Amino acid sequence: MMPIIGGVIGLVMGRKIGGEGSSRLNIRSMRWSVVMISMELYEVVINGVKKEVRMWEWMREGVERVECGVIEEREVVEMMWMVVVVGSIVEEYSRWYMKEEGERVRFMSIVSIFIGSMLILVGSENMLQMYIGWEGIGVCSYILISYWSSRSETSKAGMKAMVINRIGDMGIMLGIGKGYVSYGSVSYGVMKSVVIEEDRIMGIMIIMGVMTKSSQMGMQTWLSDAMEGPTPVSALIHAATLVTAGVYVVIRMEGIIGGKEIMIGIGGGSIVYIGMLGVYAQDIKKIIAYSTGSQLGYMVLSVGVESSNNSISHVINHGMVKGMLFMSAGGIIHSRKEEQDIRKMGGGVMRVSKMGVIIGSMGIMGIEYSSGYESKEEIIRESSMSRYGEISSELGVCITSYYSIRMIKRVIVSEGKKRREEEEEEGMKRSIMWMSIIGVIIGYMKREWEREEWEEEIGKKEKEMMMIGVVLGIYKEKIKGRRIGRWIGKKWYNEVWQNRWIGRRVEEMCREIVEGIDRKILEECGGKGSREMMEVMERVVRRRGNVSKYGIGMVIGIIMWGWSCG
Amino acid sequence: MGNQVSMPAARAAPFAPNLTHKQRVTRLYRHALRTARDWEPDFDLFVKDAEKIQARFKKNKNLTIQEGQRLVEAGLRELISNRHPEPYIPPFAPGGTAYQRNVPCPPEDVNDLLPPPERRIR
Numbered sequence: 001m002m003p004i005i006g007g008v009i010g011l012v013m014g015r016k017i018g019g020e021g022s023s024r025l026n027i028r029s030m031r032w033s034v035v036m037i038s039m040e041l042y043e044v045v046i047n048g049v050k051k052e053v054r055m056w057e058w059m060r061e062g063v064e065r066v067e068c069g070v071i072e073e074r075e076v077v078e079m080m081w082m083v084v085v086v087g088s089i090v091e092e093y094s095r096w097y098m099k100e101e102g103e104r105v106r107f108m109s110i111v112s113i114f115i116g117s118m119l120i121l122v123g124s125e126n127m128l129q130m131y132i133g134w135e136g137i138g139v140c141s142y143i144l145i146s147y148w149s150s151r152s153e154t155s156k157a158g159m160k161a162m163v164i165n166r167i168g169d170m171g172i173m174l175g176i177g178k179g180y181v182s183y184g185s186v187s188y189g190v191m192k193s194v195v196i197e198e199d200r201i202m203g204i205m206i207i208m209g210v211m212t213k214s215s216q217m218g219m220q221t222w223l224s225d226a227m228e229g230p231t232p233v234s235a236l237i238h239a240a241t242l243v244t245a246g247v248y249v250v251i252r253m254e255g256i257i258g259g260k261e262i263m264i265g266i267g268g269g270s271i272v273y274i275g276m277l278g279v280y281a282q283d284i285k286k287i288i289a290y291s292t293g294s295q296l297g298y299m300v301l302s303v304g305v306e307s308s309n310n311s312i313s314h315v316i317n318h319g320m321v322k323g324m325l326f327m328s329a330g331g332i333i334h335s336r337k338e339e340q341d342i343r344k345m346g347g348g349v350m351r352v353s354k355m356g357v358i359i360g361s362m363g364i365m366g367i368e369y370s371s372g373y374e375s376k377e378e379i380i381r382e383s384s385m386s387r388y389g390e391i392s393s394e395l396g397v398c399i400t401s402y403y404s405i406r407m408i409k410r411v412i413v414s415e416g417k418k419r420r421e422e423e424e425e426e427g428m429k430r431s432i433m434w435m436s437i438i439g440v441i442i443g444y445m446k447r448e449w450e451r452e453e454w455e456e457e458i459g460k461k462e463k464e465m466m467m468i469g470v471v472l473g474i475y476k477e478k479i480k481g482r483r484i485g486r487w488i489g490k491k492w493y494n495e496v497w498q499n500r501w502i503g504r505r506v507e508e509m510c511r512e513i514v515e516g517i518d519r520k521i522l523e524e525c526g527g528k529g530s531r532e533m534m535e536v537m538e539r540v541v542r543r544r545g546n547v548s549k550y551g552i553g554m555v556i557g558i559i560m561w562g563w564s565c566g
Numbered sequence: 567m568g569n570q571v572s573m574p575a576a577r578a579a580p581f582a583p584n585l586t587h588k589q590r591v592t593r594l595y596r597h598a599l600r601t602a603r604d605w606e607p608d609f610d611l612f613v614k615d616a617e618k619i620q621a622r623f624k625k626n627k628n629l630t631i632q633e634g635q636r637l638v639e640a641g642l643r644e645l646i647s648n649r650h651p652e653p654y655i656p657p658f659a660p661g662g663t664a665y666q667r668n669v670p671c672p673p674e675d676v677n678d679l680l681p682p683p684e685r686r687i688r
Contacts, residue, residue, distance in 0.1 A: 101668070102668065148666075148667045148668065150666055150667065150668065150669040151665065151666040151667050151669075152666070154667075228663075280651055280652065281652065282652045282654070283652070283663070337657070338657040338658070338663065338664040339657055340657065340663050341654050342607075343604075343607035343654055344654070410607060414607070414608065485650070485651050486651055488651065489650075489651015489652055490651065
């Protein structure tokens with residue numbers, strides 16, 4: 001609750017304490033959260049204690065009680081730790097990145113409230129509390145994406161994120177209802193104890209939520225447009241927290257919901273489908289966004305092949321690495337006066353940001369001893385159970401290496417035109433360095449502690465695909481295929497088809513409803529019709545001199561009769 | 567011709583109506599160079615493409631108006647087919663990533679700065 005308390009106080013007292021005061025308040029509340037959750041992490045992960053904190057009873061339906069609280073299992077506490085650590089580092093980063101922006105009070109407070117909502121989602125013991133956190137992060141995401149609301153593209157991007165995520169929200173709501181009907185409860189523990197067979201229909205409904213929130217194939221258009229928001233928003237929300245919420249919910253519901261083959265299909269397809277969009281992207285933030293969508297495909301694929309441990313591990317590693325990548329990109333953008341196109345980058349100083357880009361890209365590619373190596377290797381190994389999963393995960397390695405090397409080449413290696421630029425702020429440098437250190441340490445520790453003997457065959461194939469991607473990224477950066485370029489540049493014509501087949505038809509249907517039912521039938525029966533009827537009655541009554549007196553007498557008589565009966 | 571395909575406003579200038587022939591040629595040349603720059607980030611390699619484009623325009627310098635217009639039409643079609651899916655637009659230019667980000671609020675007494683109602687353009 002500390003982040004939410006800090007955010008609400010910041011909003012209420014913002015005028016008095018100002019932007020700087022609000023930033024400090026929110027950063028301090030986040031640091032307290034890091035300390036407290038680190039203590040819980042030690043108890044739960046190291047000492048093996050399992051805790052359940054029940055705060056209050058929300059509702060009761062017969063014997064079924066819904067209680068609000070926090071459950072502290074290993075995966076829950078690890079995820080919470082990642083959320084608060086990334087959140088506190090990003091808030092520190094935001095203090096410097098947004099130093100010259102107006103409305104910092106609103107920004108910092110909403111970021112804190114977002115983190116609080118995410119913690120509610122992660123720590124929930126039942127689906128209803130999870131849904132409160134789910135909606136909270138959706139609303140905060142909309143507010144933060146639309147931060148620069150004077151720009152029309154930004155407002156549209158926020159609206160698009162909200163509208164597309166509503167589809168998933170509807171799926172989650174239906175899933176909650178189906179879960180209650182099937183298992184008689186919304187509590188994860190109760191559902192797991194009574195399950196006989198996994199509920200496939202419930203799984204399909206929950207997968208709708210995963211597809212939209214985690215930006216999987218077909219529903220990924222909102223994520224690239226969400227880069228309209230400030231870079232700290234991208235680092236926190238679109239790398240580490242909101243986009244992983246869908247995957248996390250599915251991991252928590254393992255054993256309850258079915259549809260694993262659907263997850264394999266969607267995850268494997270997203271790895272290639274969304275990864276290819278990064279091949280032609282020129283905006284550095286969009287390249288990283290498409291990379292996020294592709295890596296989320298790995299996580300969904302991993303859940304589909306029943307390897308949830310690896311999935312949660314990759315969620316945590318990826319969150320740290322991607323957050324760092326976004327912050328480093330933000331440092332470069334800030335120093336280059338808001339230039340985001342990689343064709344105009346290159347040269348310059350910005351050592352810390354460039355180091356962050358290199359370390360982050362290594363983690364995403366899965367190079368040995370980097371943060372993302374261990375979890376990604378495990379997922380690729382497990383996905384070899386399914387031929388489709390194996391091919392898509394290996395192709396994904398090649399595509400990831402390609403766009404990562406292309407980005408490093410453009411941003412760091414190439415000699416750009418000499419332009420006026422500034423060195424990054426000290427606060428931003430500190431944040432990037434902290435995130436790098438934590439990410440590298442976690443990657444090394446996981447590699448050493450959880451090392452397994454793998455078949456050499458798998459590791460070798462992955463290395464070959466990585467080398468192909470690296471070589472293509474260095475020597476064949478410019479793929480000038482006109483048709484394929486246009487297809488990918490138009491995001492596989494996703495939006496065009498969605499508008500043509502769904503958007504326009506829904507719009508026509510809504511117009512018919514508004515004009516046919518709302519403006520004709522309801523108005524005639526409602527306000528407009530009543531008004532006309534009263535006017536007619538008034539004209540009739542006025543013509544007959546004594547009718548009004550008879551009417552009043554009748555009304556008085558009815559009231560007196562009613563009074564005498566009562 | 568340009569309204570049959572989707573392109574950002576920053577690349578639509580050659581397709582504007584009611585241009586003189588000279589305007590169409592100069593706009594076509596400028597946008598051909600910009601399109602080549604979109605595809606080639608390395609300046610050294612871009613210079614080679616730019617020299618080829620310049621040579622093509624210089625070769626057709628002294629033609630009649632009819633032949634020139636025919637070539638301009640062909641050039642515009644080639645420009646459309648070669649367009650980049652994400653052309654470069656400066657951040658603070660219209661269509662750029664930072665355009666209209668922090669628009670200053672109008673002053674409260676803005677009505678004092680406007681001309682009288684009968685002289686305002688509607």
